[in-house]
Amino acid sequence: MAGGVYLHIPFCKSRCSYCDFATDVYRESDAVERYVNAICREISSSTVEPVSADTVYFGGGTPSLLSPNQVEQILKVVSGCFDLADDTEITMEMNPATVSAETLSGYRSLGVNRASFGVQTFNDRDLKLLARGHDANDARDTFRLLRNAGFENLSFDLIAGLPGQSLDDWERNLNEAMAMQPEHISLYLLEIHQGTPLAEQLRSGRRPMPDEDTAAGMYEVMLDKTSANGFEQYEISNFAKPGYESRHNTKYWRLDPVYGFGVSAHSFDGFERYANERDTAAYVRRIEESSTAEVMREQVDSASEFIFLGLRLNKGIDLVEYRRRYGADIEQKYDLELRDLAEKNLIEIFGDRLRLTRKGMLFSNEVFEAFV
Numbered sequence: 001m002a003g004g005v006y007l008h009i010p011f012c013k014s015r016c017s018y019c020d021f022a023t024d025v026y027r028e029s030d031a032v033e034r035y036v037n038a039i040c041r042e043i044s045s046s047t048v049e050p051v052s053a054d055t056v057y058f059g060g061g062t063p064s065l066l067s068p069n070q071v072e073q074i075l076k077v078v079s080g081c082f083d084l085a086d087d088t089e090i091t092m093e094m095n096p097a098t099v100s101a102e103t104l105s106g107y108r109s110l111g112v113n114r115a116s117f118g119v120q121t122f123n124d125r126d127l128k129l130l131a132r133g134h135d136a137n138d139a140r141d142t143f144r145l146l147r148n149a150g151f152e153n154l155s156f157d158l159i160a161g162l163p164g165q166s167l168d169d170w171e172r173n174l175n176e177a178m179a180m181q182p183e184h185i186s187l188y189l190l191e192i193h194q195g196t197p198l199a200e201q202l203r204s205g206r207r208p209m210p211d212e213d214t215a216a217g218m219y220e221v222m223l224d225k226t227s228a229n230g231f232e233q234y235e236i237s238n239f240a241k242p243g244y245e246s247r248h249n250t251k252y253w254r255l256d257p258v259y260g261f262g263v264s265a266h267s268f269d270g271f272e273r274y275a276n277e278r279d280t281a282a283y284v285r286r287i288e289e290s291s292t293a294e295v296m297r298e299q300v301d302s303a304s305e306f307i308f309l310g311l312r313l314n315k316g317i318d319l320v321e322y323r324r325r326y327g328a329d330i331e332q333k334y335d336l337e338l339r340d341l342a343e344k345n346l347i348e349i350f351g352d353r354l355r356l357t358r359k360g361m362l363f364s365n366e367v368f369e370a371f372v
């Protein structure tokens with residue numbers, strides 16, 4: 001089974017008010033060069049024999065702050081250490097106002113064939129609240145640049161449930177996103193992380209708390225609008241035109257191997273999960289000293305992960321596949337839980353598959369807890 005390669009690029013132009021990721025503010029400097037050299041060194045010392053892979057994903061942070069030369073340096077090492085399929089999906093996360101026509105054409109010529117584009121919202125007031133460092137026109141301009149550079153597989157990230165955001169605001173966002181016709185959309189409900197500036201603004205009452213009922217309504221509107229515009233929901237938060245599902249992200253939900261490199265990157269090799277150091281300077285130092293920055297390794301209870309990750313997918317999980325992999329029947333093992341969830345109309349068994357209902361998508365955490 002072909003795996004995926006994840007590369008974490010921890011630099012951003014500025015810090016968004018809701019973000020708790022491992023990111024540093026980007027400046028053209030030796031620090032970025034040192035980081036690129038470190039991630040290349042980590043990749044090249046990670047495998048003895050090339051492992052087959054058919055996805056490469058530059059995530060962050062803002063990977064589109066790297067120059068095409070730096071991306072080329074990393075991709076060369078990846079293709080030396082992994083046996084990449086001819087049709088490998090190579091995705092780069094990009095933020096508005098971080099790219100030019102030249103850099104985009106550089107990425108395309110290196111084989112980057114998918115862009116995951118951090119739009120978040122087309123409302124300038126909300127972009128300010130989120131301290132995104134760009135406005136809605138920057139997003140529109142960058143989208144045009146991406147299309148002109150030949151990107152035919154574009155994904156938008158949108159965030160719902162912002163403080164003060166109404167259902168009408170959300171609908172306007174969706175209408176604009178639909179009119180631009182990306183191939184893929186990811187919807188995230190805003191998560192409040194303690195210690196971030198946004199959490200402090202909410203705590204002090206300077207911003208209204210997001211309203212859960214409105215957020216649920218936004219999810220419903222999203223389901224209706226995407227389906228009316230030819231998108232298929234294939235995962236709780238992800239919608240794609242036919243054939244444009246994210247091959248890389250699907251590997252996480254199917255428990256396929258994904259090898260992560262860079263600061264705070266997580267990996268799963270089919271048996272164990274392991275993770276790197278979370279601090280960028282410490283990561284670079286450790287790689288320079290010993291070629292590894294691993295700080296955590298654990299066995300995975302893959303039988304229960306297979307259930308709650310697989311349930312995120314619209315088609316749910318294959319009960320026959322579960323029996324083949326783990327030698328047990330889900331229906332027997334979780335008899336009580338399944339009956340309770342079915343009575344609440346949160347799950348359904350459809351042929352050989354167990355899946356969430358539309359209501360179950362909204363209350364997915366309650367379902368997942370039953371299997372942990």
Ligand code: SF4
Pocket residue numbers: 011012014015016019020021023060061062095
């Ligand atoms: S661009 Fe993304 S990773 Fe960077 S600070 Fe903003 S939310 Fe965090």
